Amino acid sequence: MRVSFYLSAAATVLTPVLAVSSSTVQLNYTSYRGTALNNGVTQWLGVRYAAAPVGDLRFREPRPPPTEDGVVDADAYKPICLGTAAGPPSNTSDEDCLFMNIFAPSSAKKGSKLPVYFFIQGGGFNTNSNANYNGSGLVMASGMNIVVVNFNYRVGPYGFLAGKEVLADGNVNNGLKDQRLALQWIQQYISLFGGDPGHVTLGGDSAGAQSVNLQVTAYGGRDDGLFHATAAESQSSSSLRTVEENQFAYDNLVIRTGCTRVVDTLACLRNLTATELQEQNFNTPFPGAQDPPLYMYGPTLDFDFISDYTYRAYAQGKFVKVPAIGGDDTNEGTIFAPMATANLSDTDIFIQAQFPAITLSQLRTWNSLYPIKGTPSFPDSGRAWREASKGYGEMRYICPGIFISGSQANLSIPNWNYRWNVVDPPAAEDGYGVSHTVEVNAIWGPENTNGAAPDSYQVGGVNNAIVSVVQGYWTSFVRSYDPNTHRAKGSPEWKSWTKGEGYWNRLMFVTNATEMETVPIDQQARCAYLQSIGLDLMQ
Known part of the structure; x- marks a missing residue:
């Protein structure tokens, strides 16, 4: 099932409304209280846009966030996603990491319809390398005329593990689907922060810029109305391997974690703690190569979300024209x-x-x-x-x-x-x-x-x-x-x-x-x- 189910599922609940407090926003699943800064910008930090991708949701496409009663203080950045060749969960990184940050003029309100800059960070699809940038500077540089959003998405095996076992009982390209869900979240909720869901610029750098291109060419270039312009810095163009061509990485991870001892190797990987998985989360050489690559995990040519190589998709005009x-x-x-x-x-x-x-x-x-x-x-x-x-x-x-x-x-x-x-x-x-x-x-x-x-x-x-x-x-x-x-x-x-x-x-x-x-x-x-x-x- 594609991640686009989120909008249709959310449509069955009450339409979100802006709460009385100018910095408190009531969403369909919870309310978030932002912080008005002395520079004229209000920020909401650590807003959950998807359910925690842990337990049985590990290696699956993102799901809508759960309902949470009361008002959540969105006053601190949340942990970024666990990276390849990085340490175990900590105060700054965790498997529960699907959060976004929103920066808007304090004068903005529902109906302000300010243009939105939605930024995808880089990191070679193996780390969140531009996490938690402060969007206040861009808001002020615009003359208080835009809303800025950045967020985390899953990387390494958490976001890009592929293999026949994953296809059978999970999903591939989950990091890209995290991004897609975040874009859908923008369509549903950004108006409550003063933003215009009909005026979204999709930006990114490095792997984030490659993500821009992969979102533009997603599903054969299908335009779902999620963005209306793009701004890509240092557009990476890594190789796109099929599920079969990525099987070696899955097999190697199973062997290193000792999951060969059971028939259901994917269930075994899901049952590992994040610390145990991180101990074996490192790059190995691609088949035919002598040294490990800079980045081993990455987008999979699944003939669904990614329907073709990027060069050919653009050559054939199979991309959203913005x-x-x-x-x-x-x-x-x-x-x-x-x-x-x-x-x-x-x-x-x-x-x-x-x-x-x-x-x-x-x-x-x-x-x-x-x-x-x-x-x-x-x-x-x-x-x-x-x-x-x-x-x-x-x-x-x-x-x-x-x-x-x-x-x-x-x-x-x-x-x-x-x-x-x-x-x-x-x-x-x-x-x-x-x-x-x-x-x-x-x-x-x-x-x-x-x-x-x-x-x-x-x-x-x-x-x-x-x-x-x-x-x-x-x-x-x-x-x-x-x-x-x-x-x-x-x-x-x-x-x-x-x-x-x-x-x-x-x-x-x-x-x-x-x-x-x-x-x-x-x-x-x-x-x-x-x-x-x-x-x-x-x-």
């Missing part, structure tokens, strides 16, 4: 490729570990596109690190994102592409350059990302000026589906990626020098090859 922002960072791969990568063998082993379907012939061509000779070297790093990272960054992030922009332009869908090229001096000196998703710190505001922002983004830092620029574009897009309508004064026009002369146009963010650029010819050529083998790599 205005879109998409873009990447100049040095997408530097935080992923091992710094010790010293030679061709190290490089090829790393690439094969992530994409084991790559052939020797394709690796040979890949090596010719990313030669080690003549590339910069950095202290405490291997000679091949930067080219390995460049190739991986283009293969998994930049080139798939460019392909998606082109697919949207071919159908005359308004879309805007960008390159984040804001250089942080310490990161540049260390060789990381402008690394993966670093722009999220500027979009949310450097004080709102739990200390992750570079010092140069902070007030008084050399890159602080870029914050108001990108927030202007972002909040303008959330408000009007166009990044230019309400952009910051003095910011250049962000021209769209369109057919004809507008093809290959993207906005390059540089502190005090943001401008349009054309994707360099050499990058176009490398992307053409990587896109040509995308289906071979199951992207």
Whole structure:
């Protein structure tokens, strides 16, 4: 049964109403009391949007939250979801983790119909890596004209375990279905917080941006009216494996946990404590690879929620046609490729570990596109690190994102592409350059990302000026589906990626020098090859 049952089931109960207190919202299953901040924003933290996915609900699609009497104080973040290669449950992480956070102008009320920014965090589908960002900064940057929502979803085996046993008595792609249920929750309840369910921008970064693309292409591109624009940062494009191709991960987990001792291995996995499961929750090599990948668990090509590879879905127009922002960072791969990568063998082993379907012939061509000779070297790093990272960054992030922009332009869908090229001096000196998703710190505001922002983004830092620029574009897009309508004064026009002369146009963010650029010819050529083998790599 698809997760869409939630709306029809909820329709059988009373229509939710706004309570007397301006910060208390009465839902169909409980009431939540928010906190009005002195910055003019009210926040509701730790709002349960689904039942705890524990016990018999482990490895199943999300269910509606249970009824809870009284008023719940939504004044503290709840635990994030348990991650792969992470520790046991704690005060900050737990299997009971399906909560969201809502930030709205304190002046908002039911009927305000403010645009909604719904953000999916990244983490390679193995962690919740952008958890509990403070949405106040974006609300204020919009002139108190939007509502911001972020949330947790299941990752690792809890969200993406697949195998014939799971199909028989559970569900696959549960992390994506958590996201879908949260979107349905928005449709039912966000008006009570002042938001407009008919004006939702679906955003995300990294695996969250890949989630955006998978929601856009879900069920063959079926439009369920859950979102009306998208904003994807560093769109990951991992391989999509079938249930059968993911069976190895299920079998390995069963063996490591000792569940081979019983016939019903899935029941055995459900009966483990979260601590016991976490002890065996780590990555192993894909079949055909020599090393474990960065991320082993991930979306499954189930021919239902995910009906095709992402490259082909976009090429065939099987996606929801809405205005879109998409873009990447100049040095997408530097935080992923091992710094010790010293030679061709190290490089090829790393690439094969992530994409084991790559052939020797394709690796040979890949090596010719990313030669080690003549590339910069950095202290405490291997000679091949930067080219390995460049190739991986283009293969998994930049080139798939460019392909998606082109697919949207071919159908005359308004879309805007960008390159984040804001250089942080310490990161540049260390060789990381402008690394993966670093722009999220500027979009949310450097004080709102739990200390992750570079010092140069902070007030008084050399890159602080870029914050108001990108927030202007972002909040303008959330408000009007166009990044230019309400952009910051003095910011250049962000021209769209369109057919004809507008093809290959993207906005390059540089502190005090943001401008349009054309994707360099050499990058176009490398992307053409990587896109040509995308289906071979199951992207």
